[in-house]
Amino acid sequence: MSGRIATVRALAFRGLNEVVRVPGAAIPSLLAPTIFLLGFVSMFGNLTELPGFTSDDFVSFVLPVMMLQGAGFTGAATGVNLARDIEQGWFDRLLASPAPRPVLLAGMIASASVRALLPTSVLLVVAFAIGADYPGVVGLLVALVFVAAFAALAAAWGIVLALRFKTQSAAPLMQAGTFMAVMFTTSYAPLELLTGWLRAVATVNPVTRVIEAVRQGFVAGEVSWALTWPGLVAVAGLGAVLVALALRGMARSGR
Amino acid sequence: MRLAANARVVAALGRRSVKQTFRRPQFLAPILLFPSLLLAVNTGGAGRATEIPGFPEVAGFLDFELAGAMLQSTMLVGVSGGIALALDIEIGFLDRLVAAPISRSAMVLGRLAATAALGVVVATWFVALGLVFGARVEAGVAGVALIFVLVSLSAMAFGGLGAALALAAGRASVVQGIFPLVFVILFLSSAFFPRELMLEPAATVALYNPLSLIAEGIRAPVIAGISAGSLLEGLFGIAVVGGLGFALSALALRRRLRTG
Amino acid sequence: MPAAIETHALARSFKGDVVAVAGIDLEVAEGEIYAFLGPNGAGKTTTVRMLTTLLAPTGGRASVAGHDVAGEADAVRRSIGVALQEAALDPLMTGRELMLLQATLHALPRAEGRRRAEALLERVDLADAADRRVGTYSGGMRRRLDLASALVHEPAVLFLDEPTTGLDPVSRLTIWEEVQKLNDAGTTVFLTTQYLEEADRLADRVGIIDRGTMAAEDTPAALKAGIRDPRLELTIADGGADRARDVLTRFGEVAPAADGRVSVSLGGGRGQVAAIVRALDDAGLMMDSLDVVEPTLDDVFVAKTGRGLDDQRAREQEQRERSGDEQLVVEPARQ
Numbered sequence: 001m002s003g004r005i006a007t008v009r010a011l012a013f014r015g016l017n018e019v020v021r022v023p024g025a026a027i028p029s030l031l032a033p034t035i036f037l038l039g040f041v042s043m044f045g046n047l048t049e050l051p052g053f054t055s056d057d058f059v060s061f062v063l064p065v066m067m068l069q070g071a072g073f074t075g076a077a078t079g080v081n082l083a084r085d086i087e088q089g090w091f092d093r094l095l096a097s098p099a100p101r102p103v104l105l106a107g108m109i110a111s112a113s114v115r116a117l118l119p120t121s122v123l124l125v126v127a128f129a130i131g132a133d134y135p136g137v138v139g140l141l142v143a144l145v146f147v148a149a150f151a152a153l154a155a156a157w158g159i160v161l162a163l164r165f166k167t168q169s170a171a172p173l174m175q176a177g178t179f180m181a182v183m184f185t186t187s188y189a190p191l192e193l194l195t196g197w198l199r200a201v202a203t204v205n206p207v208t209r210v211i212e213a214v215r216q217g218f219v220a221g222e223v224s225w226a227l228t229w230p231g232l233v234a235v236a237g238l239g240a241v242l243v244a245l246a247l248r249g250m251a252r253s254g255r
Numbered sequence: 256m257r258l259a260a261n262a263r264v265v266a267a268l269g270r271r272s273v274k275q276t277f278r279r280p281q282f283l284a285p286i287l288l289f290p291s292l293l294l295a296v297n298t299g300g301a302g303r304a305t306e307i308p309g310f311p312e313v314a315g316f317l318d319f320e321l322a323g324a325m326l327q328s329t330m331l332v333g334v335s336g337g338i339a340l341a342l343d344i345e346i347g348f349l350d351r352l353v354a355a356p357i358s359r360s361a362m363v364l365g366r367l368a369a370t371a372a373l374g375v376v377v378a379t380w381f382v383a384l385g386l387v388f389g390a391r392v393e394a395g396v397a398g399v400a401l402i403f404v405l406v407s408l409s410a411m412a413f414g415g416l417g418a419a420l421a422l423a424a425g426r427a428s429v430v431q432g433i434f435p436l437v438f439v440i441l442f443l444s445s446a447f448f449p450r451e452l453m454l455e456p457a458a459t460v461a462l463y464n465p466l467s468l469i470a471e472g473i474r475a476p477v478i479a480g481i482s483a484g485s486l487l488e489g490l491f492g493i494a495v496v497g498g499l500g501f502a503l504s505a506l507a508l509r510r511r512l513r514t515g
Numbered sequence: 516m517p518a519a520i521e522t523h524a525l526a527r528s529f530k531g532d533v534v535a536v537a538g539i540d541l542e543v544a545e546g547e548i549y550a551f552l553g554p555n556g557a558g559k560t561t562t563v564r565m566l567t568t569l570l571a572p573t574g575g576r577a578s579v580a581g582h583d584v585a586g587e588a589d590a591v592r593r594s595i596g597v598a599l600q601e602a603a604l605d606p607l608m609t610g611r612e613l614m615l616l617q618a619t620l621h622a623l624p625r626a627e628g629r630r631r632a633e634a635l636l637e638r639v640d641l642a643d644a645a646d647r648r649v650g651t652y653s654g655g656m657r658r659r660l661d662l663a664s665a666l667v668h669e670p671a672v673l674f675l676d677e678p679t680t681g682l683d684p685v686s687r688l689t690i691w692e693e694v695q696k697l698n699d700a701g702t703t704v705f706l707t708t709q710y711l712e713e714a715d716r717l718a719d720r721v722g723i724i725d726r727g728t729m730a731a732e733d734t735p736a737a738l739k740a741g742i743r744d745p746r747l748e749l750t751i752a753d754g755g756a757d758r759a760r761d762v763l764t765r766f767g768e769v770a771p772a773a774d775g776r777v778s779v780s781l782g783g784g785r786g787q788v789a790a791i792v793r794a795l796d797d798a799g800l801m802m803d804s805l806d807v808v809e810p811t812l813d814d815v816f817v818a819k820t821g822r823g824l825d826d827q828r829a830r831e832q833e834q835r836e837r838s839g840d841e842q843l844v845v846e847p848a849r850q
């Protein structure tokens with residue numbers, strides 16, 4: 001058992017090399033969510049004037065979206081990196097070892113979860129500086145747990161695609177998938193204010209529950225079980241499906 | 256004779272650039288896919304923005320957003336052209352071209368032609384997308400033609416900026432790292448929202464941002480009609496970006512050739 | 516004694532009915548060095564990928580270290596060390612980190628993993644470079660590191676896919692010596708190569724693979740002996756060539772050789788050389804030089820397959836085979 005944990009840790013650390021050991025490589029992914037936040041607030045900040053908008057502070061309202069967006073792109077990058085590892089033959093090294101496949105998967109996913117906390121930290125600092133509401137310790141912790149979990153989901157998604165296509169050319173698919181998952185929700189406005197098709201999509205999109213769970217602390221200033229458990233269920237459900245698909249992809253990688 | 260030979264070189268280089276983009280989904284997809292997705296979310300999520308007091312008279316929010324999506328797309332054309340050029344530098348293809356008896360202008364024109372062609376693809380895609388989802392081009396066929404011209408010119412202008420970046424950095428990963436910057440400049444313009452309704456300090460920046468002029472130039476035929484004023488403003492914005500791009504490219508190329 | 520590697524009608528085809536390996540039977544004994552010799556695209560890599568559980572066979576079966584590659588993949592993976600073509604190493608890791616990761620993947624206890632990593636790094640002469648990133652290593656250093664990493668868990672069977680392709684002669688020699696030492700210590704080695712010299716020098720037995728099937732298999736000496744007799748090549752001093760030919764025909768089949776020399780087959784073995792020299796001397800013919808030329812594995816290869824080892828079309832076939840489907844152009848981007 002301790003050997004398996006060691007494997008997960010070793011693979012997660014290797015994943016961190018991508019940001020720690022390549023000079024400058026971390027900067028775009030570190031800053032992108034913050035840039036998005038500033039841009040969105042500047043452009044759409046006046047949406048709060050619409051009757052029925054549940055918050056008068058657009059920064060606090062979209063901050064959770066940008067946190068998850070950053071986590072999503074970090075996860076997608078894990079998929080792109082796996083595709084590169086497959087192309088270059090590195091992944092064969094892992095597959096030819098007796099390490100259990102779920103352990104290999106856990107290692108890659110864990111690195112995404114840890115990496116996702118970097119852009120989120122930058123984002124939070126900037127957001128608080130421009131007036132986002134402090135969600136309280138519990139609210140912040142809940143948000144961070146969901147951010148890490150969502151990065152894991154996005155990583156699993158990227159891994160599924162990487163195992164399927166085995167080429168970095170699939171990168172836009174990985175990124176677009178997580179982008180849509182996060183944005184086709186109550187990302188810009190409460191459900192009631194979304195127009196036709198987006199309202200329909202956001203209603204059934206499980207990521208809407210995740211966003212609402214992260215958002216509760218920032219917008220309402222308190223955490224309630226009623227807004228938390230749907231998020232947990234959404235993460236668990238998506239996780240079960242994506243992990244199963246990823247494991248299937250691994251098992252079939254030599255077919 | 257010389258002219259014909261040069262034309263053949265331009266055509267060959269242009270064809271290669273276009274193929275480079277179309278054969279690699281990871282190049283082409285971001286150009287059309289990401290602006291389309293952002294367009295979808297913007298119209299779905301902020302569609303009710305037209306109800307905010309002070310929003311300009313438009314048939315729908317999609318009509319308003321189309322220009323922003325096209326502008327974003329042409330900026331991505333510029334970035335991806337820059338990445339392609341940087342890769343050419345990395346693998347030594349540029350050196351081969353420079354060493355060949357090809358005039359510098361033919362090299363530049365080849366790439367520009369390819370960029371303009373991508374601009375046409377971008378304009379076609381978004382006009383079609385807009386029409387399918389219920390937008391209307393108020394200025395009719397002439398308006399659509401004008402959009403094609405402005406979008407192609409805009410693609411060429413950003414192509415110049417992308418080339419400058421590639422020539423200065425010489426590495427694809429650096430050019431790729433500029434990607435997020437595309438959004439900064441774009442968000443600080445009136446590409447996706449009326450300038451008067453943006454929050455400060457972005458609203459002030461947008462006032463002086465040449466991208467606002469380009470976006471509004473492309474937008475006018477969609478939501479209002481052809482007017483000399485907005486057309487000239489749009490062309491002026493493109494000229495600013497393009498002039499900057501080509502001046503920087505020339506500088507960077509000269510430095511690159513001098514230092515080897 | 517059980518065979519270290521055993522295959523029966525092992526086959527693999529890819530999408531679009533590309534048959535890479537078309538039914539191979541082979542048996543490698545414990546402690547043997549077995550070389551798979553063939554041009555690019557012959558099916559070498561595909562075979563190795565099947566034997567190392569990276570690729571599922573589409574026909575036949577194979578067992579390694581007594582375990583079925585399809586049904587008991589985990590047991591196979593515990594028994595084998597693998598160093599694949601074009602050493603896939605992460606340029607961002609240091610040599611030591613790679614060794615420790617490999618030890619972890621094989622679930623060695625931490626202290627034990629460290630001990631073996633150090634010992635192996637020392638052994639392949641990378642101790643000084645152990646804390647440098649692999650990206651700064653030379654080609655030879657990378658192969659040595661890759662080899663060392665395949666040994667961390669002391670595997671019973673070692674697979675080396677083209678271990679020296681692209682290496683300079685000195686680095687190649689280092690790898691050969693290391694492989695020889697490992698084998699002396701009891702490790703079974705299965706290697707693929709397109710270098711005849713490599714197969715000749717290292718292998719106890721050689722399998723010649725061509726277009727997915729086994730064209731010939733034996734010890735290098737027997738393979739060479741099997742295709743033709745050794746030949747005696749002579750340079751006859753001026754003007755005597757025609758008369759020499761008449762003399763030589765008495766001993767065997769005569770043919771012109773390079774540089775105006777003449778050669779004769781030694782059907783009766785090397786022992787005939789003395790008799791030939793005497794006969795030429797009796798005829799008053801002077802010789803400037805003479806050499807006995809043994810057939811090479813190259814000759815064996817040409818004899819068995821009708822082609823040389825360098826075949827460009829085959830090279831491209833291998834490319835497709837490795838990826839399993841169409842190759843896409845790819846940027847070396849890091850995210």
